[in-house]
């Protein structure tokens with residue numbers, strides 16, 4: 001594995017930004033008990049750290065979706081693999097996602113959950129690849145705007161690997177092909 005340079009968000013940077021996001025959410029939802037909805041699988045690391053920084057009552061649920069499979073490109077097809085376990089009708093929902101790329105996954109999920117009549121839906125993403133958007137999607141809380149590079153770590157995978165890295169880094173072209181050939 002290459003040691004080097006390339007785009008990186010360190011553990012410290014992530015920790016500090018999550019503290020800021022949490023204090024913004026506390027202010028916005030003062031006196032309420034929002035439901036944090038983590039979008040699996042990628043968001044579980046971010047969600048776990050974010051909720052522990054929230055000094056307020058929250059509930060947690062998960063939605064299991066898959067849009068990429070093993071490919072590095074979005075298919076635009078969102079499959080619901082696991083639905084919510086609780087009703088969100090009349091509730092404040094905060095969708096928690098690791099990364100918004102084309103925006104197709106979040107757009108699909110926001111539209112789906114809106115039909116279940118929550119009181120409000122907000123979207124919290126750790127990473128936003130702004131330049132890749134193909135749909136209009138409002139992101140209420142954004143950790144970092146990131147360049148159009150293939151990123152792994154802190155929940156983000158490539159072919160199900162790298163999710164356990166405690167930081168976020170760029171995956172280099174030679175690593176992409178290594179991972180692809182491992183899967184054959």
Ligand code: PRP
Pocket residue numbers: 039040041042043065066067068069074097098099100101102103104105106156157
């Ligand atoms: C990733 C990520 C988002 C989606 C973003 O999920 O977690 O859900 O892609 O892409 P988009 O904005 O172009 O729709 P992925 O399908 O890789 O599944 P995972 O969370 O299980 O890794």
